[in-house]
Amino acid sequence: MRIIVNGESRDIEAATLAAALAALDYGEAKVATALNGEFVAKRARDATPVKEGDRIEILAPRQGG
Amino acid sequence: MTPSPTLILYGVQLRSRLMLGTSQYPSPVVLAEAARASGAEILTVSLRRESARLKEGQDFWKLIRDIGARVLPNTAGCYSVKEAVTTAQMAREVFGTPWVKLEVIGEADTLQPDVFGLVEAARILSADGFEVFPYTTDDLVVADRLVEAGCKVLMPWGSPIGSGKGLNNVFGLRALRAHFPDIPLVVDAGLGLPSQAAAAMELGYDGVLLNTAVAKAGDPVAMARAFGQAIEAGRAAFLAGPMEPRDMAAPSTPVVGKAVLT
Numbered sequence: 001m002r003i004i005v006n007g008e009s010r011d012i013e014a015a016t017l018a019a020a021l022a023a024l025d026y027g028e029a030k031v032a033t034a035l036n037g038e039f040v041a042k043r044a045r046d047a048t049p050v051k052e053g054d055r056i057e058i059l060a061p062r063q064g065g
Numbered sequence: 066m067t068p069s070p071t072l073i074l075y076g077v078q079l080r081s082r083l084m085l086g087t088s089q090y091p092s093p094v095v096l097a098e099a100a101r102a103s104g105a106e107i108l109t110v111s112l113r114r115e116s117a118r119l120k121e122g123q124d125f126w127k128l129i130r131d132i133g134a135r136v137l138p139n140t141a142g143c144y145s146v147k148e149a150v151t152t153a154q155m156a157r158e159v160f161g162t163p164w165v166k167l168e169v170i171g172e173a174d175t176l177q178p179d180v181f182g183l184v185e186a187a188r189i190l191s192a193d194g195f196e197v198f199p200y201t202t203d204d205l206v207v208a209d210r211l212v213e214a215g216c217k218v219l220m221p222w223g224s225p226i227g228s229g230k231g232l233n234n235v236f237g238l239r240a241l242r243a244h245f246p247d248i249p250l251v252v253d254a255g256l257g258l259p260s261q262a263a264a265a266m267e268l269g270y271d272g273v274l275l276n277t278a279v280a281k282a283g284d285p286v287a288m289a290r291a292f293g294q295a296i297e298a299g300r301a302a303f304l305a306g307p308m309e310p311r312d313m314a315a316p317s318t319p320v321v322g323k324a325v326l327t
Contacts, residue, residue, distance in 0.1 A: 025117045026115070029115065030122070059159070060121075061126040062112060063089070063090075064138070065109055065139070
C-alpha cells in the first residue's frame with residue numbers, strides 16, 4: 001500500500017496508524033501525528049485505519065522562535 | 066497598573082521577564098549556554114517533520130528538558146486557521162502543555178500576522194482549553210478581539226520577525242499598555258539590541274520574547290546575558306517612574322548661588 005509520509009511516498013503494509021508508525025521504524029519516538037490534515041491523538045492511533053493514498057504527518061519537537 | 070515583582074502568565078509565576086527562542090544557534094551547546102545565561106524560564110519551540118532515520122527531534126527534546134525551562138510551543142509557518150489549530154493540537158500532546166504561541170501568518174515578506182485568522186484560531190483554541198499567547202500587531206481593536214476570544218496574554222510585535230529593527234511603533238505600544246493595564250503584554254519579535262528590550266520594559270511592558278538577536282550575535286551567550294540585564298534594568302526603570310521629557314533645557318545645577326564673575 002502506498003501512502004504519503006511527511007510528503008514522501010512510502011510503500012508499507014499497515015492497517016492502522018499505530019501499525020504504520022511501527023512499520024516506518026519510529027519505535028518509541030516522541031511524535032505527534034496527523035492523518036489527511038487532521039490531528040490523531042496518540043491514544044487513537046490503534047483505532048485509526050490507514051488506507052491507500054492517505055497522507056500522514058509525523059512531527060517532533062524542533063527549534064522555534 | 067499594579068507593578069508586580071514577578072510576572073504571572075496564565076497563573077504561572079515567573080522571575081524572568083525574558084522569553085527566548087531556540088532557533089538558529091551555532092550549536093546545541095551554545096543554545097543551552099545562552100538559555101542559561103539569559104535567565105529565561107520560558108523557551109519557545111516548534112514542531113517539524115521527524116525522520117525515522119535521523120530522529121533529530123528526539124535529541125532536541127532531550128536538550129530542552131536538560132535546560133529545564135518551561136516550553137512555549139509555536140505555530141510558526143502556519144498560514145491558515147486550520148493549520149494553526151491542528152499544529153497547536155499536535156504540540157499540546159507532544160509537549161504536554163496547554164500553552165501555545167499562536168502565529169497565523171498573513172504575508173510572507175513581513176511575516177505580518179493575519180489578524181482575522183488569529184482571532185478566529187484564538188477563539189477555537191481557547192474554547193478547547195488552550196492558553197493562548199497570540200503573536201499579534203500593535204492594533205488596539207485586534208487586541209480587544211483577542212481578549213474577547215479568551216487570550217489572557219497579548220504579544221504585539223516590535224517589528225517584523227528577525228528584522229532587528231526594534232520598536233517600530235512606540236506610540237501604538239504605549240496605547241496598548243494604557244488600554245490594557247491588567248493584561249500581561251509581551252513584545253514579541255523584531256528586537257535586535259538589548260537597549261530596545263529595555264525600551265519596551267520602560268514602556269511598562271511585562272516581558273520580551275526574542276530569538277534572532279541572541280542566536281545570530283557574534284557571541285550568543287554574552288548577548289543573552291546582556292538582554293537579561295537590559296530587561297531587568299528596563300523593568301526597574303519603569304517601576305522607578307521615569308521623568309517627563311520636555312522640549313527645552315532645564316539646568317540641573319542650581320542657578321541660585323552662582324557667582325558673578327564677569
